[in-house]
Amino acid sequence: MAYGHKTPHQARVRAHVVLHAARGHSNARIARETGLHVDTVRTWRGRFAEEGMPGLADRRRPGRPPSFTALQVAQVKALACQLPAETGTPLSCWSCPELAREAAERGIATFVSASTVRRWLAQDVLKPWQHRSWIFITDPGFRAKAGRVLDLYARTFDGVALGVDEYVLSADEKTSIQARCRCHPTLPPGRARAMRVNHTYGRGGSLAYLAAYDVHHAKVFGRTEPRTGIDPFMNLVAKVMNQEPYASAKRVFWIVDNGSSHRGQKAADRLAAAFPNAVMVHTPVHASWLNQVEIYFSVVQRKVVSPNDFTDLAQVGDRLRAFEDRYNAMAQPFQWKFTTSDLDELLARLDRHTADRQEESSVALAA
Template sequence: MKVYEVTLEAEERQRLHEMLAAGKSAARKLAHAHILLKADAAEGGPAWPDARIAEAFGVSVATVERVRRRFVEQGLDAALDRKRRGRPAREPKLDGRAEATLVALACSAPPDGRKRWTMQLLADRLVELRIVDAISDETVRVALKKTKIKPWLTERWCIPPEANAEFVAAMEDVLDVYRRPYDERRPLVCLDEASKQLVGEAAAPIPAAPGRPERVDYEYVRNGTTSLFMVAEPLLGWRAVKVTGRRTAKDFAEVVRWLVEDVHEEAEKVVLVMDNLNTHKLASLYEAFPPERARRIVRKLEVHHTPKHGSWLNVAEIELSVLSRQCLDRRIETREELERQVAAWEEARNEQGVGVRWRFTTADARMKLRRLYPTL
């Protein structure tokens, strides 16, 4: 006769059957439910021997014995759940002072000869400073995770100068332009440009296959560079990309002429937002066209320049960023292929009508960017 005999009540048996039918519990818990049902020695129960239960459900005989014992001594819930063994509490490796030192180190310049701090470098430095006797890189990683510090990560950002009247004047001018409602007689157009190097493959890539990513040879062939002029109308959700072979004043002038004479021929004024690139000047029109035509184009322009180190204020730069991530972040060999890929991206994005809702206002700037204002 078994020392710990399982005899299930009707309610307990029903609960186990419902649990198995639902199948939503942990695998271990379901296995224990099977064990209890097959070990049930109540009237009409199967009362299987331990060896048969173990063989049927792929567990050891010792496991079956433990489940029966916990059921008899502690009840159904204890038999279904894994026994939790208490662990003695351990002193944290890093106290408050040590964590503060670690954070200060992670935010400081790395040692000579290293580009950035690594977890192991930080662990070694804590030992050198006698903050701790020994510590693993994993403990350092967990400690830094709490403070959301990532020594290996660097973000590139346009950092504006502090207390700079020229910056805030240009910023508020552009922000006021973005608050204007749409007017077909004075369409808002944002313009920016970027370069793209044409790169060919030195060896044919190996396509991806199950269990293997695409393989691309690290060698490549340079085929020159091109310029991409991004024209975006944020209120209409429309953009156009012009690919040119060079980045000159005449190339810029031709894009502006196309905007004024072809795209918005009927408009009274074209409100043009752009950055301070050396070619983004009205003088470029006079380098490309006779003075009469250049002046006619200038009269139809209302130009607003974003501040230096404030290119994030240009919606066209946002569109260029999207274009780069979605389309250009790969090797493209020829200008013809680049034009084809860019045209496909442009068509799809225009069909979706992706617009921009500019929410950052002058009031926001005066509150959130107080340090940029000389008098605030």
């Protein structure tokens, strides 16, 4: 204990007291050697003599009695789990200071600090000041459409494994990429300083970035267009389908969402008429998260677009094309882990949640 590298300081000092005593030193000398008061030395020598090694540990102390009861803590947590509108408070969400103030007004506690409320909520990982958006499934064919997309990611279609000459592409548009010319040059990071980007900028217009992502080969094909639409999307399709190995492939599946450029059966027929080996597969409504190209667009947003500092649209286009080449040189396929089994579990959980909510509503109406 006295010479261990990981021994706490207090335990190290007490061990030195015992070792000095074992050498026959007096309490006064031990106090001088260790820098302790002589009464402290006498205390630790006595405890070691009576209890041995356990006597060098701190004894249990009663400490200050708790300022708040368990019931008060539970009441504050219950208040945090309610929407402010349900309590008549004109707030959109709770903050710790607001919860502390509300607890005092309701008589839960005479006074409680915001930091105390924050500590209580942290025990149950409650963060009422945060929110997440969500949407109910409205597409009646959600399971079939989503399952078809997930099967393609697993290289199957209609229960049959895809061949080596069949490909899966995920395509979409990233709209309104602006060219914001900052009024002052962007400053690079420095010592104890992050990159600095001037807030004021001039607008240099915007463009759309259309991309098709080969899901299993991590290859991106992109185009920049002044705006989105049927013709720009078909230009992207032509760029991909007129080159190998897609031109001579048995089938090329195009996974798209329900945007106006490629919505419905007309878009599928238009694609098949232009390229007979192309098959359009739509994601369910409000389910663009199933489209893997959205992951690529998030990479583009983080690594290319933000912070937005471009002199003109030509520079935006050049940067996107250069990044596309860089990405294709080093990218690996995304590790997509959401399977049809996960989809079935998600839908079952949503069904149970919906049934529980309907039951609660029925009970409330009956009451």
